Amino acid sequence: MRAARLHGPRDLRVDDVPAPSAGPGEVLLRPLFTGLCGSDLHMWHGGTGMSAGPLTLGHEFSAEVVEVGPDVDDPRVAAGQLRPGALVSVEPMWTCGHCGPCRAGSYNLCRNMVWHGLSDRAGALAELTVVRPGMVHVLPEGLDAVQGALIEPLAVAHHAVGRCGDIAGGSALVLGAGPVGLAAALDLVARGVERLVVTEPSKVRRDAVSTVLAAVGAGTASVVDPTETDPAELARELTKGEGVDCVVDAAGVEPAFQSGLSALRPGGTIVTVATYLKPVSLHPLLTMLSEIDVRASLGYRGDFPPVVDLMAAGAFPIDGWVRQVPLADVAEAFELLDAGADIKLLVDAGA
Ligand SMILES: [Zn+2]
Numbered sequence: 394m395r396a397a398r399l400h401g402p403r404d405l406r407v408d409d410v411p412a413p414s415a416g417p418g419e420v421l422l423r424p425l426f427t428g429l430c431g432s433d434l435h436m437w438h439g440g441t442g443m444s445a446g447p448l449t450l451g452h453e454f455s456a457e458v459v460e461v462g463p464d465v466d467d468p469r470v471a472a473g474q475l476r477p478g479a480l481v482s483v484e485p486m487w488t489c490g491h492c493g494p495c496r497a498g499s500y501n502l503c504r505n506m507v508w509h510g511l512s513d514r515a516g517a518l519a520e521l522t523v524v525r526p527g528m529v530h531v532l533p534e535g536l537d538a539v540q541g542a543l544i545e546p547l548a549v550a551h552h553a554v555g556r557c558g559d560i561a562g563g564s565a566l567v568l569g570a571g572p573v574g575l576a577a578a579l580d581l582v583a584r585g586v587e588r589l590v591v592t593e594p595s596k597v598r599r600d601a602v603s604t605v606l607a608a609v610g611a612g613t614a615s616v617v618d619p620t621e622t623d624p625a626e627l628a629r630e631l632t633k634g635e636g637v638d639c640v641v642d643a644a645g646v647e648p649a650f651q652s653g654l655s656a657l658r659p660g661g662t663i664v665t666v667a668t669y670l671k672p673v674s675l676h677p678l679l680t681m682l683s684e685i686d687v688r689a690s691l692g693y694r695g696d697f698p699p700v701v702d703l704m705a706a707g708a709f710p711i712d713g714w715v716r717q718v719p720l721a722d723v724a725e726a727f728e729l730l731d732a733g734a735d736i737k738l739l740v741d742a743g744a
């Protein structure tokens with residue numbers, strides 16, 4: 394079968410590899426659409442984790458169940474839900490189940506985590522892939538494979554917004570409108586945020602987030618270029634000088650982080666969900682005097698089911714920010730992603 398494997402830095406090739414099969418306690422899937430993200434790009438640049446040989450990438454995906462292997466202990470099999478032909482979205486985490494965080498239910502913090510198609514395990518940029526049944530979420534009628542491939546990045550945003558606490562009727566600032574920032578803005582709207590500011594230097598991304606916000610009836614949200622408008626000043630203006638309740642940092646650069654801190658009301662929360670490549674400066678006196686909560690958000694836990702429900706309810710329109718490319722062109726797709734020309738690229742494994 395065909396599989397897009399990373400051989401080293403910037404060296405992704407569509408190889409012919411042996412097809413996997415479902416072992417005991419496993420499910421064999423045919424990936425349909427697979428999203429590419431900043432984490433894939435990070436791998437692609439660094440070629441890290443390649444000691445075990447070329448790695449098939451792909452962790453954000455929808456798939457069709459091909460085969461449920463032997464000894465799968467899952468009530469959805471008997472109920473006829475987890476069966477060949479079922480359309481699914483995959484939570485791409487191989488967790489150990491026995492470390493401290495796993496025992497406490499915080500499986501996204503598993504100390505022995507393997508990210509499917511990212512840190513190990515042949516991923517979804519292939520014609521077949523193997524996962525555990527617990528990673529599989531069967532999609533309801535009405536959702537399609539393109540929507541299914543977006544559940545993962547939406548879940549990242551949903552988890553981050555959840556770290557804001559109850560935001561209904563409140564105010565928020567989202568820093569950065571890449572896929573996660575755009576998703577966070579939609580998620581905040583779905584949770585009933587009343588005043589919303591989104592900052593993004595790229596015009597293409599500002600236009601995209603404005604379009605989806607208008608589509609969900611949040612056209613009055615402010616979408617601004619942080620190099621022209623001071624986000625903190627605007628946030629205070631919109632909140633009678635108070636500052637916003639929560640900042641979701643999906644930008645990952647120092648100026649954004651600093652403007653986020655100064656946009657907060659006393660007692661507010663900033664959630665970092667961006668992957669920072671450099672440290673930032675933080676004066677603890679500043680956060681202490683206003684009792685600012687600086688929180689982080691990693692992946693998701695328990696976020697797939699609510700995101701699937703929100704998607705089915707129309708909270709996440711996909712027009713204007715998602716583009717499809719065939720698996721045969723995946724190497725070129727990484728170049729495009731690196732150039733920042735697209736917001737979300739989905740690889741069609743069947744093309
Ligand atoms: Zn990702």
Ligand SMILES: [Zn+2]
Pocket residue numbers: 488489490491492493494495496502503504505506
């Ligand atoms: Zn664990």
